[in-house]
Amino acid sequence: MAEEYIVEMRHITKRFPGIVANDDVTIQVRKGEIYALLGENGAGKSTLMSMLFGMYEPDEGEIYIRGEKVKLESPNHATRLNIGMVHQHFKLVSNYTVAENIVMGMEPVKKMLGFLPVVDLKKANSEIQALSEKYGLAVNPTDVIENINVSTQQRVEILKMLYREAEILIFDEPTAVLTPQEIDFLLEIIKGLRDNGKTIILITHKLEEIKRIADRCAILNRGKLIDVLNVADTSTKTMANLMVGREVSFETEKKPAGFGDxxxxxxxxxxxxxxxxxxxxxxxxxxxxxxxxxxxxxxxxxxxxxxxxxxxxxxxxxxxxxxxxxxxxxxxxxxxxxxxxxxxxxxxxxYGVVMDFTLSENLALKNYFKEPFCKKGMLNRRAFEENSGRLIEKYDIRSGQGSSTVVRSMSGGNQQKAIVGREIELAxxxxxxxxxxxxxxxxxxxxxxxxxxxxxxxxxxxxxxxxxxxxxxxxxxxxxxxxxxxxxxxxxxxxxxxxxxxxxxxxxxxxxxxxxxxxxxx
Amino acid sequence: MKPDRKQGNQPETRPERESAGRAHRFWNAVKIPILAILISLVAAGVIIAVTGSNPFKAYYALLQGSGLAPKSSYANYKSMLTDFLSYVNYFTPMIFAALAVAVALRAGLFNIGVSGQMLAAGFTATVLVGYSHLNAVAAKPLVLLIGMAVGGLAGALVGFLKYRFNINEVVSTIMLNYIFQYVVSFMINTYYVDPVSRQSKEVSPASRLTLMDTPVGNLKIDIPLGILAALLAVVLVWILFDRTKLGYELKAVGFSRSAARYAGIRVGKCMVLSMTISGVLAGLAGVTYYLGYMGSIQPKVLLNTGFDAIAVSLLGSNNPFGIIFSTMLISLIGKGSTYMRSAAGVDTEIASVITGMILLFSACSAYFRYRMERKKRDKEQTVKEEK
Structure with missing residues (x-):
């Protein structure tokens, strides 16, 4: 079985406090294929790939790269094994140029005056120019990151991996920030990379993209591997149902609008x-x-x-x-x-919350100065508690210690529920x-x-x-x-x-x- | 996604969880300062032992010198009570100063200018009331009021510069420290100097906030009236932050200016107000020092009190009640050091070493706490990003 798979993750389990992010997940990726990881937010796709990229260590299970068992200690280690990752949030220095960002950490060096090592930017620029032409990733090496658009920034991230000679490329939700046209373009790029012999792992929750470019697709739900499918033989409907774990409707229920003034x-x-x-x-x-x-x-x-x-x-x-x-x-x-x-x-x-305030203080952020919260400049703590108890119930805001939880310790989803609840309650x-x-x-x-x-x-x-x-x-x-x-x-x-x-x-x-x-x- | 967390919201478990949360928060607040104190006492103990003295005896002498433990013998008109009250007299200004730092810090501002504000307030009160012939009933409240007014104005100026011109308060307070220091010493040297002591002339007993050498029974006691004001200030500051609308707004600004603005809080007003309150407290520190503890002003000297107050406030976790304890601890070492020298043969400099170490460790521990929290937060963040 060894040579057939370039990446194998066997029986991986990873726990975080209060949640099992990956539960006995096994995936096997062939060289030169586009392998999609499909699942809802929180299904454990990113966690799994973070382990492949050396950001976390699995609690249980083994990782094999090119048939050899490895213990990935850091992203640098992963890079040495020719694994590259484009993160959902780009990791670029915004006031550096494209070339500087790409070569950072492994800059071509020349000796000034014969002994002073300095970064050879000219060489970097020309190397990157060549690389970008080879893979059809148009960038201008001397542009400054903050002046280029998101899709170009993404190309810079891809070039960063290619510059480090990555063979296994992980894309974490690469299309989330792009327009439909940019998505088309990116998917073509990814196909091109595969045709150049790279192995691609694509994390996504968009079925359409998988259908368009992926060869195989692993479906995760709540940390568990549900199935691995050949994309060509599977309908998107089937994939969606497996992903969510129930029948899904693609439409949001909505009555026809009745407009007023x-x-x-x-x-x-x-x-x-x-x-x-x-x-x-x-x-x-x-x-x-x-x-x-x-x-x-x-x-x-x-x-x-x-x-x-x-x-x-x-x-x-x-x-x-x-x-x-x-x-x-x-x-x-x-x-x-x-x-x-x-x-x-x-x-x-x-903006939405004061992170170090408690939940009850945050839920009154827009009306703390009004009765019943405040009378003559003095706060009524009980009113805060009552208000937050009501909103917690009504909007299903989950937290460790109820009203007195510091909002910083809550998950992003529950922070958002608190904000939405608070703002809707203003009526x-x-x-x-x-x-x-x-x-x-x-x-x-x-x-x-x-x-x-x-x-x-x-x-x-x-x-x-x-x-x-x-x-x-x-x-x-x-x-x-x-x-x-x-x-x-x-x-x-x-x-x-x-x-x-x-x-x-x-x-x-x-x-x-x-x-x-x-x-x-x- | 996380059914196990939901239990926290069910009404029947909430009260216990909250009281548990409160105890937990209290422990979190005190554990690091306590640790810092223990480590520094042990470390200083080693130093004392190395210099050839008995650390336990030295520490006990500190308590004796501050009137917290009986000495073997007392001079005429002196007792443990007089020692204790003179210790109270000594630390009263520090409570105000540390509160001043804490109020600004809660609103996210760093008042390094407490010493300068103390000097400005102390000097103004000295000139206006200390050298007047007002009787005690009129003079003492007036001293407090002038201290508050001058300190408050100095603080408000800093807040205004920050709000209007975005001048960093650290820079402006340091610069104002210099200005106050040299203007005041010029004035003293030119108009108010006592030719013998080379300090400003002593203020009238009527204006003094400490009743010096008051005969009580067979004792002569220094009765520090300022401590009553200081304890009142502690309670008021606590009420301000825990129970008032203004405190809520100041804290919101301190935690997150952007979120405070989003909530409709006027951030600039809050910054000016918090610096004003901080200045008022610094002014009270000034008058209780210069017109209470000292009775005169030494020209060209800026007190350490305002700077030590930063560390004292940190050691007290910026909590008004915590500040009482950290003030008493730090002052205990300073006040008891003279007796420690005579009783245990340990140089007074060692006392400064102990103080320095406690402050250093507590400052470090603020850093450790920050690191610990950040680590925790990073972990949560990465977990969150998974979702």
């Missing part, structure tokens, strides 16, 4: 960020009661700044924001909250949801979508900002697509296909977009 009106909004870049350009839209307006766009195109400007966290250069007809453009944050804005921010740990006529389901598992995602739609049905106006196209297509009544700070298109959701939205996200103009094929998922 305009709640939020944004007109001619211009926002500059701290570096004085013009990040929101002349944006106008309206949201009616009972409507979910979703802003689709690739990360960093100004959508978060729109949310921050409406919530008052970012100053508006020009334009107007009207809430129920009242001008709130220059109102302090607290007053806007009181006028009726709920805001679930993108960065939940830096504001207007709610902003930014990336509300990022990093959550399918159950939690369904739950949050259901709550959001329930709020819509109660007649709230909702602004949804998401990088997940599926989420937008599932939930939105109206879709606005943003590119480079400008709204490219606003239209009722049922008049747009995912592909069209994807093309607007790339800044492609309207005429071309109409030709885009319809459909998403299957």
């Amino acid at each position: 305009t709640v939020l009106e944004v007109s001619g909004l211009n926002v500059y960020n701290k570096q004085n870049f013009h990040v929101v350009r002349d944006v106008s839209f309206q949201i009616r009661a009972g409507e979910i307006l979703a802003i689709a766009g690739v990360a960093g195109n100004g959508q978060v700044e729109i949310a921050d400007a409406i919530a008052g966290l970012m100053p508006v250069r020009s334009g107007k924001i009207l809430l129920n007809g009242e001008d709130i453009t220059d109102m302090p944050i607290r007053e806007r909250t009181l006028k009726g804005i709920s805001y679930i921010p993108e960065d939940r740990q830096n 504001s006529p207007f709610m902003i949801f930014v990336q509300p389901t990022r990093g959550l598992d399918i159950g939690a995602i369904e739950n949050i979508h259901r709550q959001m739609i329930a709020e819509r049905d109660k007649g709230r106006a909702i602004l949804l900002i998401s990088l997940e196209l599926d989420e937008i297509m599932d939930c939105a009544d109206t879709i606005a697509v943003i590119y480079n700070g400008e709204i490219q298109k606003i239209a009722p959701a049922d008049t747009l296909t995912a592909n069209q939205v994807g093309e607007f996200m790339m800044g492609v103009n309207k005429k071309q977009a109409v030709n885009g094929k319809g459909g998403r998922g299957e």
Whole structure:
């Protein structure tokens, strides 16, 4: 059995406090294939691969590389065995150039004045140029990371592995941050790598991608290996059912919308960020009661700044924001909250909660200054407890010590539940949801979508900002697509296909977009 | 995903868990300072033994010198009580100073300027009240009020510079320390110097916050009135952070400025306010020192109190009640050192060595705690990322 498999992980078990991340998992990967690991968030895919990349040691089980038993001690060790990994969150130094990032740690060195060792950047640049041409990964070695887009950054990560002569390439959810068009391009790159003899392990929860490029697919559920399938002989429906462990519906239940009066009106909004870049350009839209307006766009195109400007966290250069007809453009944050804005921010740990506060303190973060929490400047601790007890129950927020748990010690999903619960409880006529389901598992995602739609049905106006196209297509009544700070298109959701939205996200103009094929998922 | 965790939310188990959580938190808060103290006492004991003295005798002498253990004999008009009260008199300013540091730290600011604020407050009160002919009933409250006002203004200035011009409070407080130090010594040397002592002229007994050499029975006692204010301040600071809206806001700002702003808290206002409160407390430290313990001001000298207070506050885990204990401990060593020299033959410098070691270890332990927490957090984070 030895030579046939380039990677074998046998009977791997890994436990973390309170959870078995991998439970007796065995996978065998052949040289030169694309092997997909499919599973929900929390199924243990990343843990398994982290062990292959030397970041954790398995509690039980053995790892064989090229038929030889190895004990991977560190990512450096894994790199020496020609294993490379592209992480979900890129590990790049943002003010270094592409070339500097790629060679970092194994820089070509020349001797200055015959003895002083310095990094030979010229050589690095030319090496990387050659490498990028060989694999069709277009990058400019002298570009600075912070000036290039996400998909280029990802190519830099891939080149980083190839520069280290990786033969076994692990991709951790590589398409999560990309537009449909960029995804197509990446999948082609991955195929190309396989055709060049590399072995690819692809972590994903997107069935469509697996169907398109993977040869075989291992399905994990709650840490256990469910099955290993030949992708060609299996339908995506079967894979989905195995992955979730039950019959799944691809659609979110949603009643037809009934729109009321305009709640939020944004007109001619211009926002500059701290570096004085013009990040929101002349944006106008309206949201009616009972409507979910979703802003689709690739990360960093100004959508978060729109949310921050409406919530008052970012100053508006020009334009107007009207809430129920009242001008709130220059109102302090607290007053806007009181006028009726709920805001679930993108960065939940830096904005949404005070991490070192207890759960009960966090659940009152938006109304601690009102009765019953506060009378004449003095806090009523009992009111905090009662409020948090109620919300914990209602929104199923799980934590070690209930109300007195420090939020930092809670899982990201439960932190998010706490934020969502708190903001919904404000019963504001207007709610902003930014990336509300990022990093959550399918159950939690369904739950949050259901709550959001329930709020819509109660007649709230909702602004949804998401990088997940599926989420937008599932939930939105109206879709606005943003590119480079400008709204490219606003239209009722049922008049747009995912592909069209994807093309607007790339800044492609309207005429071309109409030709885009319809459909998403299957 | 984690059914085992859910039990924590069921009502019947919640109260126990919470009290267990409280005990746990208390233990977490005290274990590292206690460890730091024990380690440094052992280490200092070794040093004392090496210099040829008996460490136990030396430590006991510290207690005797501070009036916490009886001496073998007392001079006229002296007893254990007079020793103890003079020890209280000695540590009162430190309680205020450490509270000043703690209040700023809770809001995420580092007040290194406590010494300068003490000097400014002490000097102003000395000139305005200490050299006046006001009677005691008017003078003493006035001294406290002036101390609070001047300290508060000095603190507010720092907070304002931070809020308005984003000037780092560490830099501005250090610079203000120099300014206060030299302006005050110029004023003293020019107008208020006592030609014999080369210090500022002594303040009037009426304005003094410590009743010096008060005959009680056959004793002459220094009665430190400031300690009452200090204990009151401890309670008030505790109430501020545990029970008030303002305290909630200050803590939120201290933990996370971005989240506080998101919650609609006016971060700038909170920073100015916390520095003001910190300054008020520093001002009280100043008047209880210069118009209580000392009675005069030595020009060109900036007290160590404001800097030691940082470590004292850390040793007390920035908790107002913890600060009482850490203040008493650190002051015990300083106050008892003279007697330790005469009784146990250990040089007073050794006392500074012990103090230094406790502070060093407690500072290190803050680092260890940070490392421990970060390690724990990293672990949680990676576990979280799995999901």
